[in-house]
Every structure is written in structure tokens, then in C-alpha cells.
Amino acid sequence: MELFIGIMSGTSLDGIDAVLVATDGKHAELKASTTLPFATNLRQRLLHLAGGAAITAQQWGELDTELGQAYADIVLQLLSESGTSAEQVRAIGCHGQTVWHQPTGALPFSLQLGDANRIAALTGIVTINDFRRKDMALGGQGAPLVPAFHQQVLGDTKQVRIVVNIGGIANITVLAPGQAAVGYDVGPGNMLMDMWCKQHCGLPFDKDAALGRQGQVNPALLSRLLSEPWLAQPAPKSTGRELFSAPWLAQHLFDNISVADVQATLAEFSAQAIANEVDKWPVGELLVCGGGGHNPLLMQRLSALLPQWQVDTTNRAGVDMDAMEAMAFAWLAHQTLKGLPGNLPSVTGASRPAILGAIHLP
Ligand SMILES: Nc1ncnc2c1ncn2[C@@H]1O[C@H](COP(=O)(O)OP(=O)(O)OP(=O)(O)O)[C@@H](O)[C@H]1O
């Protein structure tokens, strides 16, 4: 097994996760992890950009440099906290920060910021980034990429096992004995709940669903949210803030609904968007990872909506629910460095498996 570092900062824009993983491509052991919250100013600018704001080339370049510096900082923090030297690490897999994801249309693309040249130079470690666009160049959605890792570490199962990552966006991976993995984005995970809570309580998220639990689900609002046409689209599919934006939410809201009732309804929307997809598969176990697994209301609703499923977190299967995504990018760096494919065409719709990413030497 060799040591790789994975870096993930996702659509919740809560900050950066970095993990130290020992892997041989077939097994992956989490050796250390750390997090680095985004500075408020940086988070605000990223939120603004992810919301579709126009920025200049200069602002774009400076943000790329600033994120590259932040990613290098968390690597140095991880090395120090784990007592690991840069020489012991084969490579870094850095997802970067998605600022725009456009998987369909005449000119599909997916852009993640964070200058990997700067990470490689400042850490002295080979750094791989830009994992999505090769898959897209082959006609794929470029997302989700983690299903390939889910298959590697959780695919050895005698029953149907669905892994659901509940980050800003929720995505599932369907693992069934003897079947190729299937996976796709299912809709908002935490994104809209975070947005509403920030807008009306000034908090980054509704911790332990304190607000949502005070409210009642509004059936009329829930029905409008669930009528979003994208939800009914067949896989392969992926999404983000580009669709589930503040204007998208605003167009569905109407007067005389309390702040708490909207929060409760957004939690139910996420739960039902997930459950409606899980329900399409033979009953088995549903393993949650990502920050949404810490939302007690969401977890309680998933269990209620899927009474025949064993609902738990990936911790139960021995994979840290909070480290899963960053671990996946450590594994993807391994795949790329060994000349092995990182995407699953059965997930993204790409025409073939492909070696993903761009390699930056120190
Ligand atoms: N105790 C908690 N109660 C409610 N929600 C929580 C709690 N802890 C974390 N969360 C939710 O998890 C979110 C962070 O999750 P996560 O780190 O998986 O996001 P992410 O890295 O952006 O993931 P992705 O890239 O998949 O979008 C928070 O913004 C919040 O919505």
C-alpha cells in the first residue's frame, strides 16, 4: 500500500477536507484527516460565483491562486498533524472547488478552481486535479465520480447496497451482487436547507435540524418542489447550484409560510428526492455518507420513507462517512498515477473508461 492525500471541498462550501490514505487501488485505509474552514470572505465570493455572478478574468485568476494556496495549506497541516513527510506521499488528488458544472448542452464543461501547480510547488508532492473533464470529453456527465470508489471499498456485498452521499447535492451509488455499479445525482441534499437557514437565521446550516424540527411540512410547497422536471430525468445525470439556486427556490415559495415550515419542507424535499430513487431498486441496505448523515431529521425521514431498508451510515461498513469523498480523490490519484481508469461509464455515460486528471510535478 502507498500513501496518497485526497482533498475535497464540495458544493456546501463549508470548507476543505483532506485525508491521508494508504491504498493499493483495491483497499483503502484512512490514516489521518483534517479540515480547514473557508475564510468568510472566500466563502462569500465562492457562493457568489456558484450563484452565477459574473466576475472578471483577474478575479477568476486570483481565486484560482487563493484556493491553490488554501489547498497547499491544508496539505501541510495534514502532514504536520499526522507526522508524515512529503516524501512519504506518492501523490495528492485534489478535487478543487466546483464553480460551474454544465454537463449537457452544446458546450458541456465542469470547472473546479484551485491551482494544482501551486499545490505541487508548495508541498513538494505530485498533485493531480481536473478529474471531470476527460469523462465529459468522452460524452459523460463528469459526475458523480465517487461511485467507482464506493464500488471498490463497499462493492463486496451479498445484498443490494445503496450508498447515498448527502452533501450540498445528494448522489446515490447502487451496488448489487454481480452487477456493474450505477450511480447518479438525485437532487438537493443539504444545499437548499443551508441556503434557507443562512438567509433567515444567519447560520451556515440548521445544526441538528433545530429549526426544521420546529416546523411542519407544507404539502403545497413540497409538491411544487418535487415537480421540478430534472428530478424525473433518467440517469446518467448530475446537477448543482446551477439548477438548485436561490432564484430556483424563490420561484417556488409563496407567502404565509413560516421560516420553520420552509426549513421542514426543504428537509422533506431532500428526503423524498432520495427515497424516490432508492425505492426504484430491490430492498437492501442504505448507507449514508456526507454531512447530511449528521442531520437527525433527514435520517429519521429516510428511515420512515424506506421502512423495509436498513438505513445507517457508511461507518457501519467501516468507511468514515465524513472522509468518504476526500478518500475517493486520494484513490483517484492512485488510479491516475498507475495509469488506471477512474470513471465508470455505467455511471457517467462516458463512451469508455478513461484515465482521469492532469498531473502536476513539484
Ligand atoms: N449536525 C448537523 N446537523 C445538520 N446538518 C449537518 C450537521 N453536520 C453537517 N451537516 C450538513 O452537512 C453539510 C456539510 O456536508 P459535506 O461536508 O458533506 O458537504 P460537501 O463537502 O459540500 O459535500 P458535497 O461535495 O457532496 O456537496 C453542512 O453544510 C450541513 O448542511
Ligand SMILES: CC(=O)N[C@H]1[C@@H]2OC[C@@H](O2)[C@@H](O)[C@@H]1O[C@H](C)C(=O)O
Ligand atoms: C460537479 C460537482 O462537483 N458535483 C459534485 C456535487 O456534489 C455531490 C454530487 O454533486 C457529485 O456529483 C459531485 O461530487 C462528488 C465528489 C462526485 O463526483 O462523486
